[in-house]
Amino acid sequence: MKRFIILSLLFTFFVFGCSKGGDEAGFKKGAPAYKLAKELSSILPLLDPEKNAVLISTNIFEITTGEVIQNILSFMGKRTDQLKNFDAAGLKQIIDENAMQLAERKLLLEEVEKAKISVSPEELDKTMNFQYDRSGGKENFLKMLVENGIDIEHVKESIKKDLLIQNYVEGALVSEITVSEEEIQKVYKEDKTASVRHILLLTKEKNDSEKKEILKKMEDILARARKGEDFTELAKKYSEDPGVKENEGLYENFGRGQMVKPFEDAAFSVPVGKISDVVDTRYGYHILKVIGRKKEARPLDEVRSEIEGQIKQARKSDDYKTFVDQLKEKASLKIIDRIKD
Numbered sequence: 056m057k058r059f060i061i062l063s064l065l066f067t068f069f070v071f072g073c074s075k076g077g078d079e080a081g082f083k084k085g086a087p088a089y090k091l092a093k094e095l096s097s098i099l100p101l102l103d104p105e106k107n108a109v110l111i112s113t114n115i116f117e118i119t120t121g122e123v124i125q126n127i128l129s130f131m132g133k134r135t136d137q138l139k140n141f142d143a144a145g146l147k148q149i150i151d152e153n154a155m156q157l158a159e160r161k162l163l164l165e166e167v168e169k170a171k172i173s174v175s176p177e178e179l180d181k182t183m184n185f186q187y188d189r190s191g192g193k194e195n196f197l198k199m200l201v202e203n204g205i206d207i208e209h210v211k212e213s214i215k216k217d218l219l220i221q222n223y224v225e226g227a228l229v230s231e232i233t234v235s236e237e238e239i240q241k242v243y244k245e246d247k248t249a250s251v252r253h254i255l256l257l258t259k260e261k262n263d264s265e266k267k268e269i270l271k272k273m274e275d276i277l278a279r280a281r282k283g284e285d286f287t288e289l290a291k292k293y294s295e296d297p298g299v300k301e302n303e304g305l306y307e308n309f310g311r312g313q314m315v316k317p318f319e320d321a322a323f324s325v326p327v328g329k330i331s332d333v334v335d336t337r338y339g340y341h342i343l344k345v346i347g348r349k350k351e352a353r354p355l356d357e358v359r360s361e362i363e364g365q366i367k368q369a370r371k372s373d374d375y376k377t378f379v380d381q382l383k384e385k386a387s388l389k390i391i392d393r394i395k396d
Contacts (some may be wrong), residue, residue: 082107088125091135095124097140099146101192110154113386116161118154127153129205151390157335162382163220166227174218180213200273228374234363243355246348248308249322252286255296257339273333273340280330286344300336323348 082089082104092104101108101119111118128135129150138146144204190196200207252278256269276293282284311319321331321343332359351358 056318061350069183070350075146078190080125082121088121088128089270091128091138092120093243095138095146098141099143099150101147102150110150111158111388111390113158113162113383113388115165115386116158118158122157123150124151126157130320135311137260140260140265142263145263155206155390158388159379159383162167162386162388163223163378164216166382167216167219167223170226172223172226174220174222178218179211179215181209186214204238220352222227224378226376228371228378232367234366234371238366239355239359239362242366243351243358245311246312246323247351249348250305250307250309250346251322251343252290252304252346253296253306253343254280254286254290254304255299255339255341256293257295259338268342270333273342276332277342280342280344286353305346307346318343 082092084104089104092102096103100122102125104121107119107121109117109119110123123325127138130359131137134164136219137332138149143147176234187193187196187389189200200210210282256273258266258269272293276289280289290299294304296304306314309322311323313319314322315336315338316332317336318341321334321341322345325331325343325345329345330340331345333342
């Protein structure tokens with residue numbers, strides 16, 4: 056089950072509060088988190104720092120707006136100004152998502168403590184070096200922390216906690232997973248790769264009003280494409296995909312798991328030669344024209360173990376979600392909806 060939760064748990068120190076100093080659970084008057092909450096409370100009164108409202112309760116701990124705002128500030132730094140462009144519903148969604156991430160992590164850390172899980176210095180060093188490499192080197196990484204007011208020791212502590220969680224979960228969910236021949240045959244017969252040409256209109260960090268306008272624009276482009284206008288020319292003219300100048304919106308022979316889920320679902324389900332409906336992803340609105348798909352060319356015996364591994368990996372991810380849901384139930388986790396406060 057090695058490293059199967061790395062994407063959801065590891066390297067999330069910004070989201071989970073590595074800010075320099077400060078009270079995680081509450082607001083200190085005049086502190087950056089207090090000021091940010093005060094400004095955002097004009098959009099969403101729930102965030103009034105004087106209230107420090109409880110967003111999630113359990114029989115172990117509570118998650119408050121103070122803790123969530125501090126974590127968002129740590130993650131976004133100076134970019135928190137973008138939050139002021141959201142309406143109440145959009146801002147509430149961001150707050151809720153961060154609150155739930157915090158709650159899940161705390162529940163896991165409770166289990167880590169009970170199980171007395173440890174992380175070796177070598178494991179922590181290896182992980183830190185990986186983080187340095189993906190940030191363009193240690194110097195760049197440290198510079199980024201300074202710019203965001205984050206202390207390196209807080210970063211190390213947070214990453215250590217992520218490793219503790221990962222080690223615990225990998226041990227807790229170890230089980231024999233049996234993959235049937237029927238499952239292997241089913242995956243083997245599925246299309247392995249897809250080729251599409253697509254148009255993207257970006258919505259990341261846009262507010263709800265802006266997204267509505269972007270969606271209308273995309274629906275107009277879709278209507279023109281389905282009436283027969285050249286899809287490639289439409290992509291060249293309208294797509295905001297950074298690579299469109301080089302590839303004219305063409306993505307060839309990508310496999311399952313390489314694209315975000317809604318994009319992948321459309322690429323592998325829309326009939327070849329046809330154009331998808333508008334596809335909404337975290338990047339923006341897409342429309343896809345499916346150019347072609349290919350099945351596995353290698354003999355089954357050659358790829359059997361590879362397919363079996365893919366199936367087991369997917370099963371482990373499902374097991375992890377179930378495990379976290381069980382922890383929530385055990386802790387009597389309750390979401391407290393105060394959108395009208």
